[in-house]
Every structure is written in structure tokens, then in C-alpha cells.
């Protein structure tokens with residue numbers, strides 16, 4: 001492709017993109033595609049010769065958009081959002097064009113220094129004290145893995161990275177049952193193992209019980225295990241549960257344990273001062289992960305890991321082979337030394353565009369609206385016949401169940417969800433809470449309106465009444 005053709009197609013794709021975003025409300029949120037449809041539309045073998053861009057693009061239009069779940073659809077209320085504010089998409093186009101490997105300062109001076117500044121902007125935005133630093137990772141899973149590696153190595157006085165874990169007392173990690181599966185996986189990958197991830201019971205409010213935590217640590221010490229760290233949940237994925245951060249951190253301080261807060265989703269809400277009580281005490285933790293790529297609007301991938309004292313994580317993850325040395329640049333930050341992967345994208349640019357294009361006040365206003373509309377939707381669903389709110393609003397997430405008289409409520413709720421998602425006007429997903437099948441309703445899409453939220457409620461009522 002020559003640059004004249006690149007110019008033509010860049011412009012066409014820019015136009016297509018705007019049309020796509022404009023048309024989202026008219027598309028079904030979840031596509032009406034069956035498994036196998038897309039692979040059947042793709043040739044079995046790759047072409048030997050070059051094909052014209054016009055043909056490639058025509059096939060894209062024919063095969064792809066109609067078979068996508070539209071995460072930027074304003075009536076997407078499933079999972080958690082993966083918001084891509086248009087300003088962040090533009091930054092991403094620029095980053096993609098420069099296509100830099102941002103592993104070292106030398107390979108990406110602007111990306112590295114902008115990352116440092118954006119981490120500090122976000123630190124201020126969520127109200128963490130001066131002195132905290134951080135790094136932008138691809139995902140919360142990677143940040144949590146980094147934190148768990150640090151817990152492991154700190155507990156082993158950095159012997160694990162030399163000689164492995166054989167012969168060592170098992171490092172033990174503590175978390176509530178409401179924490180995300182990425183914590184389990186990080187324990188697998190870090191060689192700690194599922195059996196050494198201790199799930200602490202929760203209190204009636206679904207936050208970790210500090211007394212049960214203390215008891216578990218004491219029992220582990222008595223059994224010859226090696227308590228290493230605690231993962232604290234703020235805004236759990238299932239129902240938005242929050243652990244009592246200050247109480248858990250104070251247990252950790254007494255026990256000498258490292259703490260990592262998983263606020264992957266709810267961290268975005270911390271830009272609103274009045275919501276920060278949900279993680280009060282966070283400034284006493286060691287590590288915090290929050291995904292601006294979820295609720296805030298920086299398009300995937302953009303996961304910030306804040307670190308009170310990066311030295312311990314650096315000691316656990318920094319490797320400096322000869323070919324990555326930068327002679328004469330000892331004072332610069334090389335962010336790949338803070339994380340598991342070496343290669344890294346220029347992720348700070350989309351934060352810079354996002355924060356400037358909307359202002360913190362514009363971002364706060366969206367989050368406040370989402371929470372207010374979620375409360376309205378919760379009240380409206382509670383008033384529908386046969387419906388019950390199972391967990392009430394945590395930030396902008398609540399769960400409900402459909403319990404028509406004389407029917408199995410799990411089956412009725414699952415059948416209703418399938419009808420809602422087949423209908424296409426909105427999209428919701430399920431979880432299990434205390435053994436019961438429930439539907440999650442999360443308001444958070446960047447450009448959704450109150451009307452979109454209330455339309456979803458109407459669709460739910462209409463489809464439930466139709467059976």
C-alpha cells in the first residue's frame with residue numbers, strides 16, 4: 001500500500017467510524033449471529049496474491065460489524081463498560097500510527113514521560129496522596145499478577161526469583177470470595193497455587209470480615225505457612241461488593257503483609273470526592289489497580305497500577321539484560337521494568353486526550369448521572385410485578401431476579417435474560433449470588449442517556465409481561 005492509498009483509506013475509515021457510532025442505537029446490542037457464521041464466511045486458505053483494499057474493506061463491512069457485540073452501544077448494560085470516548089479513539093489512532101514499542105525511556109521518550117505525568121494526574125483525580133507513583137498496564141489481570149509476584153517475593157526475601165518455591169513454606173494470599181477470578185489466576189501463574197489463596201468469609205454487607213482474616217492468618221502461621229499479602233476488593237465484579245479497606249489494611253500492617261486493592265471498575269468513580277468513602281483507607285495500601293478502560297472512557301487497554309513504593313515491585317520484576325541497557329541514562333524510568341510484559345503500547349496518550357477533551361468535571365458528571373439513573377432503574381424494576389431486587393445499587397450496579405408465582409425463579413430469570421438479549425434493544429448479563437441466578441444491571445456506557453436506561457427497563461417489563 002502506498003501512502004496515497006493510505007491517505008484515501010484513512011479518510012474513508014474515519015467517515016465509516018463516525019457513521020458507525022452514529023448508527024449504534026439502531027443496531028441490536030448483541031448480534032444475531034450463530035456460532036460458526038463468521039468462520040464460514042472467511043476463506044479456508046490465505047491469498048497468495050495481493051488484494052485491493054476496496055475488496056478487503058467491502059468484506060469487512062459485509063462480515064464484521066453485523067457480527068459484533070457493540071460495546072459502545074448506549075444501551076449496553078452488561079458486564080462492565082469498556083468505554084472508548086471518541087477523543088480517546090483519536091489518540092489511539094495516533095498511537096497506532098506511530099506504532100512505538102514503549103518499553104524503555106530511550107525507545108519512547110514522550111510516551112514514558114507522558115505516562116509519568118498522566119499517572120500523577122490520575123493520582124490527583126482519585127485523591128491519593130503525593131508521592132504515590134504508578135504504571136499503565138494492559139489489564140487489571142496483569143497489575144494483580146505483578147502485585148502478587150511482589151507479595152510472594154517480599155515474603156520470601158526475594159529468594160523465589162532465584163531458586164523457585166521448592167522447599168519454601170507456602171506463601172499465602174488472602175482475598176474475599178467477591179474478588180475477581182484474576183486473583184485466582186495470578187496465584188496459579190505466580191506458582192502460589194489455588195490452595196494457597198485463602199478465601200475469607202464476608203460479612204452481611206459482602207465485604208471481607210476482618211476478624212475472619214485475622215483468624216485465618218493466625219491459623220496459617222500456626223500451620224507453618226507464610227502469609228504474604230491481601231487482595232482487597234473495591235467494587236467486585238459480581239455485585240459490586242466492597243471490603244472495609246481501612247480495617248483490612250490495619251490488619252495487614254500489624255501482620256507485615258503487602259496489600260493490593262482491586263478497584264478495576266469502581267476506581268473510576270473515585271474521581272468523585274463524595275464516592276471515595278467506598279475505599280477510605282486506600283492511601284494506606286501498597287498497590288491499587290483501576291481500569292480507566294472500563295468506566296472512565298480511555299479505550300481498552302489502559303489499566304493503572306498505583307504504587308506507594310515501587311521499589312518492591314521493581315525488585316520483583318526488573319530484569320536488565322545487556323541488550324536493554326541504555327548507557328548513560330541511569331536516571332530515566334523504564335516502565336517495562338515495572339511489569340511482566342516487555343513490549344508496551346503508548347497508552348498514556350489516550351488519557352491525555354480524554355482528560356483534556358472532557359475535563360475531570362465532564363467525566364465526573366457522567367459517573368454521577370450513571371449512578372443516579374441506575375438508582376431510578378432499580379426503583380422502576382422493583383415496582384414491576386414479579387421482580388425482586390437482590391442486591392441494591394453499589395455505584396451503578398444492582399442485581400434482580402424474576403420470580404413469577406408458581407415458577408422456578410432461576411429458570412424464569414434465565415429465560416427472561418435470553419429473551420432480553422435476543423430482542424437486541426438492550427444487553428444484560430447474569431451472575432450467581434448466594435446460589436441464586438440473578439441479572440446484573442450496570443449503567444456506565446459513556447454516551448448513554450437517561451432515556452436509554454429507562455428504555456431498557458421498559459423492554460424488561462414488556463418481555464416479562466409477554467410470557
Ligand SMILES: *Cc1c(COP(=O)(O)O)cnc(C)c1O
Pocket residue numbers: 080138139140141142180182235236237262263264265291303
Ligand atoms: C474487570 C475486572 C478485572 C479484570 O480486568 P482486566 O483489565 O480485564 O484484566 C479485575 N477485577 C475487577 C474487579 C474487574 O471488574
